[in-house]
Amino acid sequence: MNAAATGTRKPLTVAVVGATGAVGHEFLAVLEQRNFPIGTLKLLASKRSAGQKLRFGGREQVIEEMTEQSFAGVDVAFFSAGGPISKSHGPIAAAAGAVVVDNSSAFRMDPKCPLVVPEVNPEAMAGIRLGQPGGAIIANPNCSTIIMLMAVNPIRQAAGVSRIVVSTYQAASGAGAAAMEELRSQTVDVLAGKPAQPKIFPQQYAFNIFSHNSAMQPDGYNQEEVKMVKESHRIWGDSAVGITATCVRVPVMRAHAESVNLTLKKPLGEAEALEVLKRAPGVTVIDDRGNNRFPTPLDASHKDDVLVGRVRTDHSQPGGVGLNLFVCGDQLRKGAALNAVQIAELLLR
């Protein structure tokens, strides 16, 4: 729903926490493009960034240092300044009456905080309204989870899903603006015959791929993989779906790709699967076998829709219940800022 359609609602006071980061930057772009009904915009960041200026709505806006008093009168606060800041200041913002939409993982498994992909489980936000005393905290899922569910949820609605095997091809942006710069500067160095200088990532990123850099559990799965499993279960309210993930960083700037293998509960042909995906909101199908033209991260970059292609029956599973998909989505947009703004738009209904 586009906020422009909401009619007479009074403009809101909106805070963006972490406005100088890669996702913060995208928050401002998405809020502006979607004409979110902002009366007052507060850009909040650490003391280090306070005083810097960012453009929004055609004028310059000064970044303020976030304090415990920053959230008085705020209707909606978008947080994207990392888990510790969300944990410390999210509840303060909510206590001041704001609806917090949090892009970190701090509250994703908190049963009091809905975890929402608007196309998948908007009902999880039932009962949350703007202006309620005590506010609310709504968690924005992990980027890889959102992008996968955008493609898999319509298939699940049509035929059920009992198991998912997913391998990701993840962009630099998921680790922030500095990681994107590390990919760029390392690539310059390697092309010049100089050694790569790993700073954010432990391994060389230029012309290389590596296992996702998030913390490792004792069972050998990194946190990104764990998030894909646990968040999908929570969003679907169904932990019986078997999910196994392998998360890999590839030298791409800002869109993730995912190779997804599904076991369905009942057979679904390729043609039916394509029809289901073509009808799904927020999904664009690119599946041109004749021209070997399928989604790429570059196609998905700066796009709102998640791109799906390579839709084909998995012959290794008997009975027509196997299906392969290849999915690409902009990590900063649907994987982060867009999904969060769409969550806030649900409050305008």
Added chain:
Amino acid sequence: MNAAATGTRKPLTVAVVGATGAVGHEFLAVLEQRNFPIGTLKLLASKRSAGQKLRFGGREQVIEEMTEQSFAGVDVAFFSAGGPISKSHGPIAAAAGAVVVDNSSAFRMDPKCPLVVPEVNPEAMAGIRLGQPGGAIIANPNCSTIIMLMAVNPIRQAAGVSRIVVSTYQAASGAGAAAMEELRSQTVDVLAGKPAQPKIFPQQYAFNIFSHNSAMQPDGYNQEEVKMVKESHRIWGDSAVGITATCVRVPVMRAHAESVNLTLKKPLGEAEALEVLKRAPGVTVIDDRGNNRFPTPLDASHKDDVLVGRVRTDHSQPGGVGLNLFVCGDQLRKGAALNAVQIAELLLR
């Protein structure tokens, strides 16, 4: 087996067809490093490359134009000049008495030509000897197939494998030296703010990934994916193993990576799987969860061994029969030239 150990055998006449290509170059490096017993080396290529010189064994060697007469007296001919050249001249070389080791896909599904990974199915070469009238043609498998089987075969021997879901992260080298140069030059252009110039691949390769560029079947699988299925079945002599593959090109120069999900016939714990892999010839395990250190394509580049890590139980499969692996292997070396030279070494026993 190292050829140096073969004792009194008389040095062989060896031909390398396609000596100027990326794999041809690697053939010369591997033959030299492994001290393959070469008496006479013939470098063969198209008329266009004839007269060029390449270094081997400390001296310069002139490339000859390949003709139908080129194979008289040749004991072993390594072919890597594309399928059409293999189809036209492989049988000519064999008729002249050579054992042809062919790196193209021309003979891989020919029941008269064994398809061999020396660590997996050396027995397929039984009955083939040097100097036999009518020679022989032995097919070198596809790079992605070899790299996968190097990791999966030891697990299969220990616990059986009923299904494989594999997603690849494939390097430029699989499409030849010009593709590696395309990745380099496109990256230079993109970093300079210029548009990428796709020539070999239809899509931008710099900072992008795309579905493998091989020809597409009507069922939506590209030839690279089909090869991984059919060649694995043939090498194992077991087409009951369910295999589904998604093959993707990533902006990496010369080593492939593969995310492999296995369904085993009987449970195999992580510790046992690691032990099995550590004992496997041609495999090096890199699996350091504490330091988040696992195989990368850069680690595998210019290495003989296939690297395996991220060995972990797949919790989405009940009964302990699910296992995930991440595999990296040098596409030009074990994925092509090294495997072919190892095939020839089996003839020296």
